[in-house]
Amino acid sequence: MRPERSFQGLILALQTFWAEQGCAILQPYDMEVGAGTFHPATTLRALGPRPWRAAYVQPSRRPKDGRYGENPNRLQHYYQFQVILKPNPPNLQELYLASLEAIGVDSTLHDIRFVEDDWESPTLGAWGLGWECWCDGMEVSQFTYFQQVAGFECAPVAGELTYGLERLAMYVQGVENVYDLNFNGLDGAERVTYGDVFLQAEQEYSRHNFEHADTDMLFRQFRDAEAACKSYLAAGDRGERHEMALPAYDQCIKASHVFNLLDARGVISVTERQSYILRVRDLARSCGAAWRKTEGGGVAPAAVQDAA
Template sequence: MTKSFVTVTRGVIWSVRRWQRALTLRARCAKGGGDCCTCERCGLVADTAEKKPLSFQDMILTLHDYWSARGCAILQPYDMRVGAGTFHPATTLRSLGPEPWNVAYVQPSRRPTDGRYGENPNRLQHYYQYQVILKPSPADLQEQYLGSLAAIGIDPLLHDIRFVEDDWESPTLGAWGLGWEVWCDGMEVTQFTYFQQMGGFDCKPVAGELTYGLERLAMYIQNVDNVYDLRFSDPVGDVPGLSYGDVFLENERQFSKWNFEVADTDTLFAGFKAAEDECKRAIAANVPLAAYDQAIEASHLFNLLQARGVISVQERANYMARVRDLAKGSCKAWIDSQSERWTEKYPGWVL
């Protein structure tokens, strides 16, 4: 473990302890009277006692409000089929370069091989992540993260919050970072990463990334064992609420069948090659955003081919390398298209 990583780890432990002190002050504060206190002495702390757990929908809206209040632009999900929130260009491309970038968004994510026809209580081929990118990474990112947990109903004083070393890597994006899995009472709820490289290029300055697993968090908050039993939305007047199963169970059944049994493999192979060729053409034409779209498409088609079981172990490594080359090429083209403006705006910055 490097010295810098030890320093960051100690900072996390300090953050948890500081939060415990703040929450204790909240309970003692005369102004707050033991309820939610927002005075300067205690800091903004969400009171989670005696409240109905948030619905899936309200949990997302609460995270939007929380991160918006801390300067994040709330973006929309990217309109491509991606395997994780990190694939959104607001993360992949915008993590590069010197410009400040603070955003949050929900991203539907697809992992075809994880489908279980709607029969597994916690494994899905389509799920949701909540992504936060803060560049440059603020010194109090751990504290801000703990505050977000409190806002959605997980009081750091009442639960065992642990940061378990787990440096992150995405081979298909040519990306890696230092970080942790965040566990709440023994269950992973978030990936916390300080990006070091994206597309094979250094992240300067380092960006902080938080990736919340929304279904898992909601199951924990609502204390349910089956994802399809989650309250997706609450009733309003005569309008009934919906469960997660009401919204997504049939999707899981049909897309699992599509992913594993129906998708035509010849079409998928041809689509992968077409996306690869288009990505290279877009890079040559200096339109890196369009190029990156094709890299995303190639990545998803590769995942579908894996679900169909038509790629061998040896071929898998080759396909991953091809996707990585597309992502790296797109990132390089993005840097090349922006570097002149960056150096003018930020004298002294070098990649």
């Protein structure tokens, strides 16, 4: 299971490395999201004063990036490895570089660079400063110090690392086409490639995303998710506390993904686009505000128990 031998070996090496740094190794969130940041373990946990360290793989869907399996670098479904450390430790850059060593990137051989890239998510009302991390001219990770999430200041600031797993794996395996990646590390008949696992899915979902996704249904789903989010937020509101921030946030995630699908289908005009983004951001803001009134968001447990 050496990281340079297999895709899964790479994931396991990163998990082991970050587990040793005290991260809770979580599993992917069980909903369609555009990036690992949407996982409540990042978005919501970045809010409030409580320390938090977690790492997980997150399948990420970008319907517009589908290329019917014909592009060696672009996928509508891919994996991110996400690390969140709150507050960020002072040596986060060194930890990141050590994680690259752990997956076989030797910093005496390779040119590793931190190139300015300020991160902003209009739909999450979030921004941070940081870099894209380059290895020999290729962007392999995003490194961000969260400053604001859901419109709220992050106090303390969380450090977020996002590894593009396919790209990194292609690099360490020396492969030019993502579908040629060795997935399971075996050879001959037992070898499973990334293409064996995902090529058909890329073809089918590209058709779906660009040609057949039911737009009437999606418009309906967007409205439904938006309405549900608001009604759960209202139902869970207990003044000083909130009791349903997480279910409400699920609906926000859903609305965001449905919007991405509609966008890929090309049925949202430029002017409407902005208004949809603002609608999702409003949901994210409200969910963030609700989360801050929960135990996870920093409200003392006693207060929650008292009220219960």
